[in-house]
Amino acid sequence: MAIPDFILALRAAVGHESLWLSGVTAVVVRDDSHVLLVRRADTGAWTPVTGIIDPGEEPAAAGAREVLEEADVVAVPERLAWVHVLPPMTYDNGDRAQYLDVVFRFRYVSGTPAPADGENTDAAWFALDALPPMSQDMGGRIRRALESGEAEFGR
Numbered sequence: 001m002a003i004p005d006f007i008l009a010l011r012a013a014v015g016h017e018s019l020w021l022s023g024v025t026a027v028v029v030r031d032d033s034h035v036l037l038v039r040r041a042d043t044g045a046w047t048p049v050t051g052i053i054d055p056g057e058e059p060a061a062a063g064a065r066e067v068l069e070e071a072d073v074v075a076v077p078e079r080l081a082w083v084h085v086l087p088p089m090t091y092d093n094g095d096r097a098q099y100l101d102v103v104f105r106f107r108y109v110s111g112t113p114a115p116a117d118g119e120n121t122d123a124a125w126f127a128l129d130a131l132p133p134m135s136q137d138m139g140g141r142i143r144r145a146l147e148s149g150e151a152e153f154g155r
Contacts, residue, residue: 002119004052004132004143011095018088018096022053025101026063027145028075030108030125035142037132039122047131048141050101061104071123073111081145083153086137105145109145 003011010019026049028036037046049065053059060077067075082103090096113123126132128146131139 002117004054006055007052015097016094018098021097021099022059023050023086023099024053024059024063024066025050025103025141025145026067026075026077026101026106027081027142028067028071028088028108029107029146034125034127035072035131036067036071036075036087036108036113037126038120038125039135041115041121044121044128045138046134047138048145049133053102053155060104063082063102063104063106067106068111069117070115070119072114072116073123074109075106076109078107079105080151081147082141082151087109093105101141103141103145122133 007019011109014102030036036049038049047065049067049070051062051070063077064075067073080102085102086099086101088096088098092116113125115121115123131142
């Protein structure tokens with residue numbers, strides 16, 4: 001996974017200390033029957049598009065940017081679906097972080113899914129009734145994005 005320059009600068013100052021970061025999950029839906037998923041290069045897991053929000057960047061804009069960067073697809077945000085805190089994590093290199101994750105439902109506009117930036121090995125549409133195996137957390141993000149109604153906050 002590519003590390004944003006602002007995080008590299010922070011790491012130079014704080015080492016492996018835990019960082020509190022904002023992330024975004026973009027659940028891109030096409031024709032209300034298919035969802036865009038990417039296969040992560042680091043774990044091999046299928047997930048919706050995720051990424052770190054840059055300082056000062058609007059979360060929905062970050063989601064659209066990540067979808068284009070990671071999957072070569074243009075999508076627009078339709079609604080905020082879920083805001084929640086992920087458990088603390090430690091990366092293989094010892095870096096520690098915890099994320100506030102902002103989940104949006106996005107509507108597909110154009111493009112053919114492809115792994116566009118090296119963070120993923122595949123990108124594809126999946127029928128909602130034929131999703132590949134994925135973590136309970138990622139499945140929950142998709143489920144909440146597909147539900148109608150108000151955004152949820154917390155677990």
